[in-house]
Amino acid sequence: MHEFTIEIVSDTAARVTGTGDELVAPAGKTIQDSIYEYSQKRAVDAGAPVEVAVHRSGRCTQVTVSPDGTATRSAPTGPIPTSTDHDGELDNAAPVAQEPVSITMDALGHTGHPAPDQAEKESGRHPTPVRRQAVSILAAPGINPGAAEPAHTGMRGRLNAALGLRLTPKRQSAEMRLRAAAATITGRVPDFATVTVANIKGGVGKTPIAVGVAQTLATHRGGASVVCADLAESAGSLADRVPVPPADGQHVFGLLAADQAATGHLRPSVLGRHLTRQPSGEDVLVGHHDTAAQRAGLGREDAAALASILAHHREILVADTGNNPLAGSWQWAVSQADALVVPVPLRRDAATTAHRMLLDLSTSHSGRLDRTVVIITDGPGDSPMVESDTVDAFIALGVQVLRMPYEPLFAGGERIVPSRLRRTTTDSLTVIAATVVDLITSTG
Template identity: 80%
Template sequence: MHEFTVEILTDNVARVTGTGDELVAPAGKTIQDSIYEYSQQRAVDAGEPVEVAVHRSGRCTQVTVAPDGTASRSAPTGPIPTAAVDRGEEPANADRATQEPVSLTLDALGRTAYQARDDTGQGSAPHPARAVRRQPVSVLAAPGIVPGATEPAHTGMRGRLNAVLGLSLSPKPSSAEMRLRAAAATITGPIPDFSTITVANTKGGVGKTPIAVGLAQTLATHRGGASVVCADLAESGGSLADRVCIPPADGQNIFGLLTADLAATGHLRPSVLGRHLTRQPSGEDIVAGHHGTTAQDEGLDRDGAAALASILAHHREILVADTGNNPLSGSWQWAVTQADALVVPVPLRRDAATPAHRMLLDLSTSHRVRLDRTVVIITDGPGDNPMVECDTVDAFIALGVQVLRMPYEPLFAGGERIVPHHLRRTTTDSLTVIAATVVDLITRTG
């Protein structure tokens, strides 16, 4: 078995004894990450596991790294000199090591924790007391948590190594895990006081309601409860109430909210508002449309949609508007023209792609700014025609809108209630990226 020694000189620099190779940890990585990658490459070159002795401040840890990246704690197979002997120096803690037994535990690759034990078996301070330098500011405050590469990997090969061996390897910067972390950070970022996200396509049955529900769930999951409300703005009530986890009770709909007793200021008290909304497990609220069945029932118009938004703006951050199929209705026109971000679901069928493209062409002449805040979601589903994809994507890109892809989700296609923990992992990840893109559109200036 090939053997070599690595000495950690600083928090981001290490040296390979005998070869002169110097390992420098790049930004976002620890020196342990660099030692692990170097050791794996040595194992690949040798075609067999390598044994690395990692020294730091006179302390040594033996780790065996296989060509496939598997790392495990090991005992040395041969005499490996300590780093202090190589330099002709005496270890600084030599006297202490002969006086007290020391227990050694593996904390991470090349990183060790020493704890001296007294005669009672209880732990004692690992080093002699040193003079404490007085600081003008207390150092006892909890350290801030910086998302990204500072957090160990949870998925992929590195995540499995961390879980099995207790390592703390960071995810690769280009990994899916890092992209999802960046998306989550974007979702939780600051946005304007009140924003409207409109999900629209004049063709029915293309998945507007599932996308609206999933988007509201994702935003609320990251931004917190009572920050998002999803409303059915169809002229005549749509299917929102039939797709959410917890259906609304009788009377919990837009018209019930609009006719509620208003305070003198024209604002609803939070307690009154809460009686007309239906809280979902992810923390978002929904307000259903009104299914009128008589001639006296009127559909939701532009003024009704604007009044709803005015009420919600005092209590929520984001309105996700699920629209109907009639572009001539007042509620549809309000939702599309007032959208801070427009989301257009498009299955790979010509009868779904053509109306969506025609809708955006009309907006390009009347409300050009809307296209700058539009994202098209290509969804997979039964009956898709792959031959349509290239033409569809090219047509939307030619309009200057963003195009994202979403994998097939049986819960969306089956018409069932959308329970977050029943969604596929690929669906949850896709919704996270879509939500981050939408927040980018909302915060875009100009």
Template identity: 80%
Template sequence: MHEFTVEIVSDNAARVTGTGDELVATAGKTIQDSIYEYSQQRAADAGAPVEVAVHRAGRRTQVTVSPDGTASRSAPTGPIPTTADQGEDPSNPDAVAAEPVSITLDPLGHIGRTGHTGHTGHPAPDGAGQESAPYPAPAARCQKVSVLAAPGIVPGATEPARTGMRGRLNAVLGLGLSPKPSSAEMRLRAAAATITGPIPDFSTITVANIKGGVGNTPIAVGLAQTLATHRGGATVVCADLAESGGSLADRVCVPPAEGQNIFGLLAAAQADPGHLRRSVLGRHLTRQPSGEDIIAGHKDLTAAQHAGLGGDDAAALATILARHREILVADTGNNPLAGSWQWAVSQADALVVPVPLRRDAATAAHRMLLDLAAAHPGRPDRTVVIITDGPGDTPMVESDAVDAFIALGVQVLRMPYEPLFAGGERILPSHLRHTTTDSLTVIAATIVDLITKPE
């Protein structure tokens, strides 16, 4: 087996022993990337696996790389280097190891009232117009950066790959290979960065399709979970805005208690019309494991005061939530004449339309979007259609449906089949397929792009 040794001399350079070849980390790559690519080329030239001994700061890693790029940790086939081989001089047994390098840091100046470092004056007392006498000179041992501070992130640096072939190599061999720029991992990282970015003070995401049973509620629940996972707890509320109460309470991880519904919250707000306290709001919302809150609709149609959720009720709910949350995910019913449905669609900063691959669902969604485009000309620019897989789908519908939606000027994304969505069970994030979680991340990033899109 062909063998050679690589010595890493810095974070960006390495030297191949015996050949004089110099390896350099190019833009977007680590030195480990360069060593791996060089080793693969050596294996391809030799037509056989090569054994690479990588040395760095006294540590040795043995890797076998095949011509097809497969790499695995291996024991060396040759003799294991002795201590003398690793740098000690056998002719001088009294030689000692080199002392560690010491770094002296400049002293840190005191911080004045303005908060800038380098000033040596006391903060001025209240009402004073100038600084008082300076502090004594700081001790020489005062360091500019605390030794306890966590290392900062170098701008432009890329975290090692965690998935795919490179992720497996990093996990098994302790390497630091970066993901390929075009890889799915990099696309998901970019999507996550978009989701966590700044958005307007309060935004409404409406999930709507006037055809019943197309997956409005599972999509609304999944989006709320995804947004809260990336943006943090107490930022997102998912509300059931169906006229007579939908299935939101039956699909979330933690069901709401009795009285935790929109009408209960509106009644509490009327009792305290000035400003609803956060503690009162919390008693009417139900926190979920991902950090999002949900608020259910009301299904008691026997009471006259609960005849149905109207547009004024939905607007009042949004006014309350806007004081304490960032995003409202509105799960709508299938009655386009209901006031709550019309409010949710007209006020949506982003409209999400789930469409299974069935002609009836696609036709209903297309007709709905045509009507909305006529009533709200800018609506297609803030709409995304989600093509979903499910039982009873007819794939031949997809091409016609996608072409029809694109012709309206809306974005179209595709989501794979998710058994938990189709089965009617409660939706626990940890039970979702990885493909579903990844798809929801991309969809959520697309929605945030729509929210932040200029008018």
């Protein structure tokens, strides 16, 4: 596939890297229109789709344009370093937090004692004792997820599989970035952390994102480490989206009642009877549609009590919230969020509502936006024309912006079974989960 890069230098001008071509938007057209027309002409000349990386103000949007004029996006938008994996895969993961560290070890064998320093001999002082290693060199080496591991994807991964080679990924490849993200997810977190998924506009994909993030965290951190809970004032759709639906009695109010009846902390066995374990290892705690407590609504004290119970047994709570910012459970989830995740489809109403919500939070909860990430999601009914304004508005607030590609299971209301997710979705969720862990552990 033919690839080239275009840099937008103003609202009406752009330049094509490497060719010297200058694009100028005529009256009545935007520079994006000129880029599209230029890209389609390149595709027609090549007789095949072309891949265009459009850079502007530190952001990059990747677009594939076909000779028939079809244009599709799949790359991240926002302040995310991007590059093209020359093995043939688009690198649309996340920034590498740090370079992989390789630990080398000298060959085993007798080396003798080092000779004393000549100055020490002449002075008559005793030689400086050799400092012993804290860990025996006979210990088995640990797993190195960095460059020493052979490539599994891309051209190098295919060569490894076909020819039995052990080629390693390129340092800036998508595979290496995903390995770095996975390593971040497994890092240490505080004693108990809350990840809140919120947008007061309904139908924007809060529950799928909450389920996907919980699944990804549990996949890398291990079973019984994460709980995804429905903290909507009125029970939401969490029970209908998880792979294993809850049994009767497995809901928020049942757990709160069990805790009130217990003497001391709730035993793990009792807790387990109210949670629903999922294939990835995370637990789910859903709302309940038909109780007096539900009709009264899940309050702030209820949410706080629930978190107190879970804090004794789990590491991370992923809170799926409702649409009422006046509800006590919503206010608790947002005020206590160690990481706030805001899904935003490319629809002007959803973007506007989310932006207003964050503006309100910036005044009512100091520092909350420093722990916020906006997820731009692709789906039916999107309006790509609002993308640039949307991303610019959120970046102006100082929040991170990531991108989630279209996922049929998310959009179709199906149960979110990890094995049925597209690979691009799994990769994107890995990046999002790593960003969440970074936000949780940040000291800012």
